[in-house]
Amino acid sequence: AQSVTQLDSQVPVFEEAPVELRCNYSSSVSVYLFWYVQYPNQGLQLLLKYLSGSTLVESINGFEAEFNKSQTSFHLRKPSVHISDTAEYFCAVSDSSASKIIFGSGTRLSIRP
Amino acid sequence: DAMVIQNPRYQVTQFGKPVTLSCSQTLNHNVMYWYQQKSSQAPKLLFHYYDKDFNNEADTPDNFQSRRPNTSFCFLDIRSPGLGDAAMYLCATSTALAGRGETQYFGPGTRLLVL
Numbered sequence: 001a002q003s004v005t006q007l008d009s010q011v012p013v014f015e016e017a018p019v020e021l022r023c024n025y026s027s028s029v030s031v032y033l034f035w036y037v038q039y040p041n042q043g044l045q046l047l048l049k050y051l052s053g054s055t056l057v058e059s060i061n062g063f064e065a066e067f068n069k070s071q072t073s074f075h076l077r078k079p080s081v082h083i084s085d086t087a088e089y090f091c092a093v094s095d096s097s098a099s100k101i102i103f104g105s106g107t108r109l110s111i112r113p
Numbered sequence: 114d115a116m117v118i119q120n121p122r123y124q125v126t127q128f129g130k131p132v133t134l135s136c137s138q139t140l141n142h143n144v145m146y147w148y149q150q151k152s153s154q155a156p157k158l159l160f161h162y163y164d165k166d167f168n169n170e171a172d173t174p175d176n177f178q179s180r181r182p183n184t185s186f187c188f189l190d191i192r193s194p195g196l197g198d199a200a201m202y203l204c205a206t207s208t209a210l211a212g213r214g215e216t217q218y219f220g221p222g223t224r225l226l227v228l
Contacts, residue, residue, distance in 0.1 A: 051214040
C-alpha cells in the first residue's frame with residue numbers, strides 16, 4: 001500500500017532564505033510523485049510532479065524537487081523564498097495500479113520578513 | 114478560463130438538516146472527485162466519478178451521497194450533518210484516473226459550518 005510522510009508540520013523561514021520541505025513515500029511499484037500548494041482559503045493547485053525521466057523537476061516559480069528512489073524521497077526546495085510562498089504544501093503519491101492519489105499531512109511554510 | 118467552480122464558498126447549516134454542495138467544471142474532464150479537508154489535515158477522498166461510474170471510498174459514511182447529472186456538474190449531499198462534518202469540501206477534476214499520473218484540478222472549496 002502507498003503512503004506519504006511529511007516529517008515537518010511547520011517550517012518557519014526568513015524571507016530570501018533557502019527552504020527544504022521533506023517528503024518520503026512508500027510504494028511497491030513505480031510511482032508518480034506530486035507537490036501541491038494550498039494558499040489560505042483556496043483549493044490545492046499543482047506545483048510540480050515527477051512521472052518519469054529526469055529526477056529533478058522544476059516549477060515556474062522557482063521550486064524544484066528531486067526524486068530519489070534509493071531514499072524513497074521527493075523533497076521540495078527553493079533557494080530563496082518570498083512572502084508570497086506562504087502556504088501549505090502537500091506531497092502526494094500514486095502509481096500505475098492506483099485509482100487515486102494519497103496525500104501527506106502537509107507542511108505549513110511561514111515566511112518571516 | 115477553464116476552471117472548477119464551487120458554490121457556495123461558505124455554507125452554514127443546522128445539525129441534522131440536509132445540505133447540498135455543488136461543483137461545476139468547464140474543463141470537460143472525465144473524472145470528478147470530492148474531498149473532505151479538516152483543519153491542518155490532508156484532503157480525504159470521499160468518492161469519485163469516472164464519467165457516470167461512481168466509486169465510493171470504503172470509509173466514507175453513508176451520510177454522504179453524490180450525484181453527477183452530466184459531465185459538468187457534481188453534487189455532494191450530506192443527509193444529516195453532524196458537528197463532525199464541519200470541514201472544507203474540495204471538488205477536483207482530472208482527465209483520467211490517478212494511475213496515469215494525471216494532475217488534479219481543484220476548486221476553491223466550500224467551507225461547511227454545522228450549528
